[in-house]
Amino acid sequence: MKPSGKRTSQHRDHDREDRDQKRRAAHTQETSGTDELVVYRILCPDKVIGSVIGKGGKVINSIRQQTNAKVKIVDPYPGADKRVILVYCYVKHRDVMISDIDAADDDREPVCAAQNALLKVHDAIVDALAITSDSDDKEANILVPASQAASVIGKSGSVIKRLRSVSKSFIKVKPKDPSDVTHSCAMSFDNFVQDNWGH
Template identity: 30%
Template sequence: MAGPKTDYGKRYHYLSEFPADVKEPHAIGPDDTVYRYLCASRKIGSIIGRGGEIVKQLRLETHAKIRISENVPGCEERVVIIYSSSEETNSCGDNDDLVSPAHDALFKVHDRIIAEEAVGDDFVEIQLVTVRMLVHSDQIGCVIGKGGQVVQNIRNETRAQIRILSNDHLPNCCIEL
């Protein structure tokens, strides 16, 4: 049940077209594992690939659903939404740790973006990688923890620099999410 065609030749689904008791196909469920990754628009091709080949392969490999937002005028980033059922598991890494398909896909998407940076200049060693993730306001407490203890433990264990920004710092591509 597709909506009207846009100038870009893409069809959009509108929730109003679905009866109240029918869920939108591939909708994010309340128990799903969901990641929202901000990707620079100039690097999005490393996730999509020619004709969508790479993103299709990532979906097949991980069994996760991956959506890439449309370009928003004036915004240099796009949101990549990766999600799957929390009940499913994939093997991950050399020791066969079990993770959700969304978790597996998140790391594969990230690896593709980082790999593109490494190919860009053979003489520059990558020392700093910046990742921007969106966390829903209902879940940010789980990341911060009481008195900031969870985020501090993550910083100590990973030696990563973690900054949590307010909604005032959201890029335009995130406003509608």
């Protein structure tokens, strides 16, 4: 008797269990206790979010594929004029601390997938603004918890001064203003790290 070519329910169940085990194993490896979660939150003006996502998600999906980082567009917040783009990945250890930034080291490689994706998202925002904006003035915003803002500023402003020197732009840190409805995209403990260029 020739085999029918159909798989028995026992075989199908076994394959399903095997796939589920692989999925669980991958998830366990990604969120293992030895890994550290690296998260960035960059703000994108509403007027260019479509260009940053791309038709059918083409631009954002390309960034995900190129970097292997997770990139998520957060739902809009009432009153906010910017959208939060969440960029994150898991790393085995922290390779570079922000206090290690050296003004002479302007061409260093991204230290993890999330940082690589952040830079690519930033570039996509800048490119979209260059096409749609009537002004030469540009501004990029990243949300940073107040507890980490000191690392961006540095002792006596040493880090932020080096960042300004390297980037040739004006960088400032300012807290969320609860009375400003456009700040609704930020958490109560957030600071805005603003990078202004083109002045």
